Amino acid sequence: MIKTLTIYLILSILTTTSVFTSDDFVYDIYLIISGSPTFSIFKDERIPGLTDKTAFGYGFTGRVMWHPDRNLSFGIMSGYLLLANDEIEIKPQVNGDKFSKAYASLHAVPLQFVVTTQKHGFEAGIGMGPYILISNIEYETIATSNRNELGLTLFSSYTFPLTEQIDIGPEIRVLYLSYRGIFSIMPTFTLRYNVWSY
Incomplete structure (x- = not known):
């Protein structure tokens, strides 16, 4: 994973250098907002004793992209994802007591560097960087723990113009977190806004 990230960053830097070699390009800054349900598959038990390795959730992401007048664009992505939300029945310790x-819940916040390529409304991209995983357990009190984990996000979309500055369309997104073995699929609706052209 680290070797892949290194090669990816080197290629991005070389491509960015080539973009700056001409003064004839028009540059665009885009804000892309997405919202979607999520379907996640867990390689290991997400909670000890819980046999179900699939979960449903939802997520919202936003990315800011710098797009020169050629196929590649570069930017950053963040957002919020609810990967799993479970209710656990606890057996009583004493006979006659009620079940409690x-x-x-498991949440994720991505902080990723993104490279995309686009043509004729189609866009495909990759995001790499850390995800902040937040685990909450509520039983009489609330316990919270955080962990940073390297993640990979792949996405592909098709957008069509709604106005001169706004495009909308469907997007499919795939997330993989290697340490926890989490694989998520997100069918997404995307809104793309041209913030600035220069």
Whole structure:
């Protein structure tokens, strides 16, 4: 994963250098906002004793992209994802007591560098960088833990113009977190706004 990231960054720097070699280009700054349900598959148990390795959630992401007048664009992406939300039934410690419940959830916040290529409304991209994973367990009190994990995001979309500055369309997004073995699929609706052209 680290070798792939290094090669990816070197290629991006070389491409960026070539972009600056001409003064004839028009540069655009885009804000892209996406919202979607998520379907996640867990390689390992996300909670000890929980056998179900699939979960549903939702997510919202935004990315700011610098797009010179050629196929490549570069930017950063962040957002919020709910990967899993579980209700756990706890057996009583003493006979006659009622069952109690605990609640556990796993959230993710991406902070990624993104490179995309686009043509005729189609766009494909890759994001690499850390995800902040936030685990919450609620049982009488709330316990929270955080962990940074390297993640990979792949996405592909098709947008069509709504106005001169706004495009909308569908997007499919795939997320992979290698350490926890989490694989998520997100069918997404995307809004793309041209913030500035110069």
